[in-house]
Amino acid sequence: EVQLVQSGAEVKKPGESLEISCKASGYRFSDYWIGWVRRMPGKGLEWMGIIYSGESDTRYNPSFQGQVTISADQSISTAYLQWSSLKASDTAIYFCARRDVNWNVFDYWGPGTMVTVSS
Amino acid sequence: EIVMTQSPVTLSVSPGERATLSCRASQSVSSYLAWYQQKPGQAPRLLIYGASTRATGVPARFSGSGSGTEFTLTISSLQSEDFAVYHCQQYNNWPPTFGGGTKVDIK
Numbered sequence: 001e002v003q004l005v006q007s008g009a010e011v012k013k014p015g016e017s018l019e020i021s022c023k024a025s026g027y028r029f030s031d032y033w034i035g036w037v038r039r040m041p042g043k044g045l046e047w048m049g050i051i052y053s054g055e056s057d058t059r060y061n062p063s064f065q066g067q068v069t070i071s072a073d074q075s076i077s078t079a080y081l082q083w084s085s086l087k088a089s090d091t092a093i094y095f096c097a098r099r100d101v102n103w104n105v106f107d108y109w110g111p112g113t114m115v116t117v118s119s
Numbered sequence: 120e121i122v123m124t125q126s127p128v129t130l131s132v133s134p135g136e137r138a139t140l141s142c143r144a145s146q147s148v149s150s151y152l153a154w155y156q157q158k159p160g161q162a163p164r165l166l167i168y169g170a171s172t173r174a175t176g177v178p179a180r181f182s183g184s185g186s187g188t189e190f191t192l193t194i195s196s197l198q199s200e201d202f203a204v205y206h207c208q209q210y211n212n213w214p215p216t217f218g219g220g221t222k223v224d225i226k
Contacts, residue, residue, distance in 0.1 A: 037163075043219070044206065044217050044218060044219040044220055045155075045163070045206055045208070045217040045220075046216075046217065047208075047214050047215045047216065047217070059213070061213075061214035062120075062214065063120075063214070095162055095163070097162075097163075100165075100168070103151070103153075103168060103169075103210055104151075104210035104213075104215045105153040105165060105168045105208065105210055105215075106155075106163070106165065107165050107174065109162035109163055109164070110162060111161070111162050112162055
């Protein structure tokens with residue numbers, strides 16, 4: 001059974017750094033792209049980017065390029081989303097999800113990590 | 120980037136009735152259109168991809184249609200577990216983009 005387990009909710013101050021994680025199981029991690037989706041309060045979903053750990057390839061939505069870093073550790077089947085300096089506007093739920101083998105759709109999703117940035 | 124617009128924002132339907140949700144793209148996305156269902160406090164679930172192909176385990180009461188810029192998700196007879204938010208997503212162009220969602224609630 002495919003499972004994506006995300007790290008817990010975070011409360012941070014503006015300017016702080018943060019890394020959240022997503023541990024995959026039930027499939028061969030290196031065979032699939034895995035990505036991140038943002039849902040800001042009251043807004044729609046936003047595709048942030050995806051990473052293919054098998055070839056260390058990362059594709060970002062231009063809106064998020066330079067704002068976050070997506071990485072993965074193939075040895076522990078875990079993907080990460082990292083911020084170096086959080087802003088209040090980063091407050092959102094962040095979902096990790098596995099990309100379908102053929103298409104840019106997400107076929108399995110994690111439960112989401114709530115990130116709150118407030119002074 | 121391609122802008123996806125969903126309508127209506129909220130759809131009130133009685134159990135057993137048919138629900139029709141619309142999704143419009145700002146330019147053609149061919150048939151590269153997916154639908155997701157999201158219940159409160161849960162992650163989205165892939166329902167439809169390729170505009171009309173049901174994902175594994177999705178009941179036959181869910182059907183998708185359309186191509187180009189106009190798409191429809193139809194739920195033929197609403198069950199209690201179908202009351203949720205539905206998101207469309209295009210994947211013809213990078214970056215993939217989602218609509219704002221349609222909430223289907225109980226009338």
